[in-house]
Amino acid sequence: MTKEDIYEWHAIQNMDLMRLVDKYDLKKRTRARSYCYKRFFIAQYMVRKRHLTVFVAGHLLGVDHSTISYAMKMHDTWWEKDPVYMNAIYPLPELISGEHVPQTYSVDYEEVDIEECVVNIRGNFPPKLLTKFDKPMTGPELSTIFAMS
Secondary structure, three states: OOOHHHHHHHOOOOOOHHHHHHHHOOOOOOOOHHHHHHHHHHHEEEEEEEOHHHHHHHHOOOOOOHHHHHHHHHHHHHOOOOOOHHHHHHHHHHHHHHHHOOOOOOEEEEEEOOOOOOOOOOOOOHHHOOOOOOOOOHHHHHHHHHHHO
């Protein structure tokens, strides 16, 4: 699988966001506030809510990964504090919150009477979800984590 295949897969998985990027022409190379602020909002949403890396989000928005990091910082600075920012990103928050249906996965497990067992879970999960867990977990705990992703 090439890097371009991965970008294409993420674009398909986030088609609702890509439609908004196209609708509001957010790949346009401009520093006009109305475009930049909307890009800031979409960028932070891609990374924080959709669990994309800054590199993938940058590719999908047509900007560098450092621009995505800056966008997230600026969003945090202005979110719900600056009326200019809030007006500029309108109606993106409402459009995004109403469009996306989270993916759910079924996780089956069987309790066994041993101290430790290894569980393999396969599927298309966000990279941030696939981390090493700090403590041993029960079947219901694992099921809850992966079912909510």
